[in-house]
Amino acid sequence: MISNLFITGDIIYNAEFPLAAPDVIFGPEDDGFHPFLVVGREEGDSRLVKNSLTDWNNKDPSRLLALVMELRLRT
Numbered sequence: 001m002i003s004n005l006f007i008t009g010d011i012i013y014n015a016e017f018p019l020a021a022p023d024v025i026f027g028p029e030d031d032g033f034h035p036f037l038v039v040g041r042e043e044g045d046s047r048l049v050k051n052s053l054t055d056w057n058n059k060d061p062s063r064l065l066a067l068v069m070e071l072r073l074r075t
Contacts, residue, residue, distance in 0.1 A: 009071075011064070021056035022064070024071070 009026040026033055052067040 011067070019058050021053045021058075022067075024053075024067075 009024055009030065012023045012025060014020050014023070052063060052070050055063075057063050
């Protein structure tokens with residue numbers, strides 16, 4: 001069964017720190033969506049996976065598209 005899942009959010013750049021990766025803000029209806037979190041085998045064990053935000057390069061215009069595509073694949 002294939003379901004259509006729509007996640008909406010905002011990608012916000014920090015004008016004071018343009019070298020930093022953008023923030024991705026999701027709405028309250030998407031509170032359970034954690035695309036970059038991997039839950040470990042033991043209770044309370046969780047870690048972040050390597051993703052396009054950890055590999056951010058502000059001089060590469062394709063990184064924003066890579067971030068959006070990665071988020072789409074994780075829905």
